[in-house]
Amino acid sequence: NIRPAGFPPGPFCLPFFGNALHIILLSPKVAFEKYVNDYGGILSYRVFNTWGLLVSDPALMKAGMADPALSGRIDLILFDHRDSIIRRNKSAPLGIISTSGDVWKNQRRFTLRTLRDLGFGRSTLEPIMQEELEELLKLFREREGEKVEVGLLFNRSIVNVIWAITIGKRYSYDDKKLEKLVEKVSKMVQTFNPFHPALRFRWVKKLFPNLTVIHNTHHYMAELLAFIESEIEVYKQQKGDQEDTSCYIGAYLHELEQLKPDEEDDTSLSMDHLKANILELFLGGSETTSSTLWWAVYWLASNQNAQRAMQEEMDRVVGRCNTPTISHMDRLPYTMATIYEVQRMGDLVPFAIPHMATEATSLGGYRISEGTQMMFNLSHGLLNSRYWKDHDKFRPEHFLTEDGKVFKPDHFMPFGFGKRVCLGESLARLEVFVFLASLMHRFSWRITEDPVVWETSTVISRPPKFSVYIVSRDQDMD
Numbered sequence: 001n002i003r004p005a006g007f008p009p010g011p012f013c014l015p016f017f018g019n020a021l022h023i024i025l026l027s028p029k030v031a032f033e034k035y036v037n038d039y040g041g042i043l044s045y046r047v048f049n050t051w052g053l054l055v056s057d058p059a060l061m062k063a064g065m066a067d068p069a070l071s072g073r074i075d076l077i078l079f080d081h082r083d084s085i086i087r088r089n090k091s092a093p094l095g096i097i098s099t100s101g102d103v104w105k106n107q108r109r110f111t112l113r114t115l116r117d118l119g120f121g122r123s124t125l126e127p128i129m130q131e132e133l134e135e136l137l138k139l140f141r142e143r144e145g146e147k148v149e150v151g152l153l154f155n156r157s158i159v160n161v162i163w164a165i166t167i168g169k170r171y172s173y174d175d176k177k178l179e180k181l182v183e184k185v186s187k188m189v190q191t192f193n194p195f196h197p198a199l200r201f202r203w204v205k206k207l208f209p210n211l212t213v214i215h216n217t218h219h220y221m222a223e224l225l226a227f228i229e230s231e232i233e234v235y236k237q238q239k240g241d242q243e244d245t246s247c248y249i250g251a252y253l254h255e256l257e258q259l260k261p262d263e264e265d266d267t268s269l270s271m272d273h274l275k276a277n278i279l280e281l282f283l284g285g286s287e288t289t290s291s292t293l294w295w296a297v298y299w300l301a302s303n304q305n306a307q308r309a310m311q312e313e314m315d316r317v318v319g320r321c322n323t324p325t326i327s328h329m330d331r332l333p334y335t336m337a338t339i340y341e342v343q344r345m346g347d348l349v350p351f352a353i354p355h356m357a358t359e360a361t362s363l364g365g366y367r368i369s370e371g372t373q374m375m376f377n378l379s380h381g382l383l384n385s386r387y388w389k390d391h392d393k394f395r396p397e398h399f400l401t402e403d404g405k406v407f408k409p410d411h412f413m414p415f416g417f418g419k420r421v422c423l424g425e426s427l428a429r430l431e432v433f434v435f436l437a438s439l440m441h442r443f444s445w446r447i448t449e450d451p452v453v454w455e456t457s458t459v460i461s462r463p464p465k466f467s468v469y470i471v472s473r474d475q476d477m478d
């Protein structure tokens, strides 16, 4: 129960449990905020037999996330299970999110390079998004004047964009396969909770193998993998001997063919890593982006002034008869500030994904031993009153200078920072802009009198359940 030498102070730890009960009972968000108030920007805590550091001071967070020694991942047994389904035996971990060292570097480097070549973060992706946007606009037109539950409204479009980049095709909105894919991805993400002891500690899983959370996560993971495997097979058959590098799977298979036998090891590209990476693109890129849009509707429908200001800016810059495109982004400071404010208040991934020290290092004058779990408190920089004038109010002005230019303060890190910074940041930024700006340009949202129901979140902050009236702006066209 004694803190390792050189560790920062922190809350009293109970024998055996450490701070686990407190964190589980109060929720990580509430418990950690209390610890930060009591012990400051860097503190230590213990969950069963594992020591962790919670870093909340923005400057220390940046230094920590930029340190290669703090860029490992903790052992997430959920991914172990995925790997054993893919490989059907035990060997080195697969993929990007849950790996460290050379496996992580090689898979992340290849994926980032390929996604950039495919147009991630650039206007070449716009046609793919426009296709999805058309479907969304159609849906909104059909539901105009009605009470609409926002919920999973955006998931089909977001999943379809990822799928188009991954395999080069999209599903029609009526296709049952898309419906099933969205359902599988959504359920998997909702059960993915690295803070749950059963998904974190092997001994908990051994003691309670029949826990529903374990059963559900494994089940959704297996279903999604089966889907990915069968689609890769169909892709390979259709492609035959032709070379195709126009999608992620094609580029990956092409690179795989170029590998010489002496270059192959556990860290190099392989079919197993490919399946794991695709699953992670869904895991990392679907619920995050669609929930950001869901939060956007919530904050804008509840803040009519911000909604109007955004629409007026678009009318002025884009024109009422045109559609906002990526090329307008630089000229729409209020719209961009609104998106940042949605991300701030949405606080989507409050503690990033837990990191681990892969070797001894130091931070803020404290010593950190190998194997320490590192929690970076992104939420603190987004929501704390120390950094924002009206920290609990939705104010796009938080991101605007006095002369109306958009800026991002250093403590605003919704995508993380440094070595492990979100791999899909540029795609997510484009998607949120394209979908939100175009929908707001054509429609207004007004929150209904129905109750707003808040739900418990896991790794991702889940927006509340609520409904809106969709009002077309076409009638007041010039």
Ligand code: HEM
Residues within 6 Å of the ligand: 065, 096, 097, 098, 108, 162, 280, 281, 282, 284, 285, 286, 288, 289, 292, 348, 349, 352, 353, 354, 414, 415, 416, 417, 419, 420, 421, 422, 423, 424, 425, 427, 428
């Ligand atoms: C608004 C949407 C998104 C938000 C707020 C977000 C946020 C984050 C955050 C906070 C992390 C953890 C960083 C860390 O551990 O230090 C992360 C990691 C990651 N994200 Fe995102 N993300 C978003 C969208 C996406 C998209 C669209 C993709 C891909 C299609 C994606 C793929 C990933 C991957 C693969 C990782 C793991 C990176 C690694 O371990 O090296 N994310 N994201």
